[in-house]
Amino acid sequence: MLNLRGVTKKFGGLTAVDDVGFHIKQGSIVGLIGPNGSGKTTLFNLVSGVYPLTAGWIEFNGIDITKMKSHAIAKLGLVRTFQIVKPFNNITALENVVVGAFQKYSNRVDAEKKAIQSMKMLGLLKYKDIQPQHLPLAIKKKLEIARIISTEPEIVLLDEVMGGLNPQETEEIVETIIKINQTGITVLLIEHKMKCIMKLSEDVVVLNNGAMIAHGEPEAVVNDTEVIRAYLGDDYHVEN
Numbered sequence: 001m002l003n004l005r006g007v008t009k010k011f012g013g014l015t016a017v018d019d020v021g022f023h024i025k026q027g028s029i030v031g032l033i034g035p036n037g038s039g040k041t042t043l044f045n046l047v048s049g050v051y052p053l054t055a056g057w058i059e060f061n062g063i064d065i066t067k068m069k070s071h072a073i074a075k076l077g078l079v080r081t082f083q084i085v086k087p088f089n090n091i092t093a094l095e096n097v098v099v100g101a102f103q104k105y106s107n108r109v110d111a112e113k114k115a116i117q118s119m120k121m122l123g124l125l126k127y128k129d130i131q132p133q134h135l136p137l138a139i140k141k142k143l144e145i146a147r148i149i150s151t152e153p154e155i156v157l158l159d160e161v162m163g164g165l166n167p168q169e170t171e172e173i174v175e176t177i178i179k180i181n182q183t184g185i186t187v188l189l190i191e192h193k194m195k196c197i198m199k200l201s202e203d204v205v206v207l208n209n210g211a212m213i214a215h216g217e218p219e220a221v222v223n224d225t226e227v228i229r230a231y232l233g234d235d236y237h238v239e240n
């Protein structure tokens with residue numbers, strides 16, 4: 001489904017992503033972890049076509065997307081969220097999701113039907129006529145997920161969708177991710193909350209200083225001495 005090889009991004013003298021390569025299987029949930037500044041968001045920006053690569057190659061469903069722009073990549077079915085959610089505040093929650101659905105459906109009736117279906121699946125219908133500025137962060141984050149799934153993606157890249165949420169809201173987002181994955185959508189997610197990473201991920205990729213220092217099953221990754229040294233710390237326990 002998604003293949004990365006030798007993916008590298010330099011900003012002047014800084015190598016933000018350094019020769020990263022891995023494969024994501026269709027239908028899986030993959031966690032992307034690492035310390036602050038280790039290159040996770042930059043990697044999302046490369047895969048989703050926001051930044052051009054300095055070197056390397058990315059293939060999605062057999063198509064070379066290395067040099068494609070984000071809108072073309074999104075049309076192929078690879079979409080992402082941003083760390084800071086920025087809904088359109090002057091239109092309703094439903095209209096925000098319709099904007100996503102328009103990427104797939106050119107007809108207003110079909111786009112709205114899709115948007116309602118996505119909002120219903122995520123338990124958001126009761127907010128449909130409210131402008132996002134009046135909604136709490138947890139609902140805005142779900143709305144962002146509803147917006148991207150209404151594009152009918154094959155894979156979603158979620159950038160810290162649990163950031164700033166309390167434990168109950170976090171659990172709801174975990175359940176939301178499981179739900180969208182059960183509809184067949186592959187998920188790659190950046191997350192600092194290790195409990196969520198352990199619960200959700202089939203596979204975990206660890207970055208440190210731009211380089212991939214580990215890749216594998218969550219249990220193996222959290223017991224990897226280099227991952228403990230660079231990120232988790234000696235006192236790490238999964239309950240954290």
Ligand SMILES: Nc1ncnc2c1ncn2[C@@H]1O[C@H](COP(=O)(O)OP(=O)(O)OP(=O)(O)O)[C@@H](O)[C@H]1O
Nearest residue numbers: 011014015016034035036037038039040041042043
């Ligand atoms: N547009 C840019 N121009 C210059 N340097 C950048 C740019 N974007 C990111 N960087 C640098 O690249 C490195 C990786 O940053 P990135 O945001 O990808 O890390 P991250 O792992 O997502 O961090 P966090 O967990 O804090 O979000 C950092 O040193 C950052 O300062």
